[in-house]
Amino acid sequence: MILSHGPGLLHRIYSRVYLNMPPKLELIAAACENMGIGANGNLPWRLKTEMAFFTRMTTDTKDRNKRNVVLMGRRTWECIPGKYRPLKNRINMVLTSQLLNCGDEAIVCKSIPHALDVISEMQNQVERIWVIGGSSVYKSAMESPHFGRLYLTRIKKKFECDTFFPLIPNDFVSIEDPAVPQGTQEENGIEFVYEVYERR
Ligand SMILES: NC(=O)c1ccc[n+]([C@@H]2O[C@H](COP(=O)([O-])OP(=O)(O)OC[C@H]3O[C@@H](n4cnc5c(N)ncnc54)[C@H](OP(=O)(O)O)[C@@H]3O)[C@@H](O)[C@H]2O)c1
Numbered sequence: 001m002i003l004s005h006g007p008g009l010l011h012r013i014y015s016r017v018y019l020n021m022p023p024k025l026e027l028i029a030a031a032c033e034n035m036g037i038g039a040n041g042n043l044p045w046r047l048k049t050e051m052a053f054f055t056r057m058t059t060d061t062k063d064r065n066k067r068n069v070v071l072m073g074r075r076t077w078e079c080i081p082g083k084y085r086p087l088k089n090r091i092n093m094v095l096t097s098q099l100l101n102c103g104d105e106a107i108v109c110k111s112i113p114h115a116l117d118v119i120s121e122m123q124n125q126v127e128r129i130w131v132i133g134g135s136s137v138y139k140s141a142m143e144s145p146h147f148g149r150l151y152l153t154r155i156k157k158k159f160e161c162d163t164f165f166p167l168i169p170n171d172f173v174s175i176e177d178p179a180v181p182q183g184t185q186e187e188n189g190i191e192f193v194y195e196v197y198e199r200r
Helices: 007-019 048-059 074-079 112-120 135-143
Strands: 025-031 036-038 067-073 090-095 107-109 126-131 147-155 172-175 184-187 190-199
Touching: 025 036, 025 048, 025 135, 048 067, 048 147, 048 184, 067 074, 067 112, 067 135, 074 090, 090 112, 107 112, 112 126, 112 135, 126 135, 135 147
Parallel strands: 025 126, 025 147, 067 090, 067 126, 090 107
Antiparallel strands: 147 190, 172 190, 184 190
16 A cells, blocks of 8 residues: 555655654753752753863754754743853753744744644754753653753852752663763862763
């Protein structure tokens, strides 16, 4: 039946099923000792090298013709200072249940599956999908069958926070990524370590 339509149809089906599969979700977060990630709509610390790591990881692509997606919750979007929003050289996507209009600054989606559908439609433009927070978005992404990796900066200090990183599932295992600096880092007397996790 399919063959009677010739190889063109087969190719179209193959492209739809396999080539349009979106990349896996990669989470990137920084959490302090008490697993806090935010306070009063801000980051509780100021670590320029950690921020530079976030920018490098979420921006760099192997293919110069592609860009990465940064996928975030509505509050995280609103927390980005105006002068840095949208995050440059990345496709900004915002999750919300509301009818939000971000103009041409960001693509608004109603769920992670919706975002993945939208990304599938622009497959040849997107190299990596970075989930950049906050709490409930990290949780949904870790539970998603599309979860790929968690890049977690562990800050070796306690900060007062009102937003926390969700529980890390116990089948996550620590792995090495050559793109990530090894060992203890330090800035302004604050120590931190870059960790990478995958599902076992
Ligand atoms: N340390 C870090 O790495 C890091 C990273 C990111 C953010 N932060 C901090 O975390 C705080 C903000 O995070 P947050 O957890 O409060 O908020 P958030 O996750 O950024 O935003 C929550 C909102 O996003 C929407 N949303 C979330 N999950 C959704 C889903 N699966 N489908 C559809 N919409 C969804 C909902 O918007 P509606 O209410 O509009 O429906 C929800 O109210 C700030 O303090 C920020 O600085 C820290």
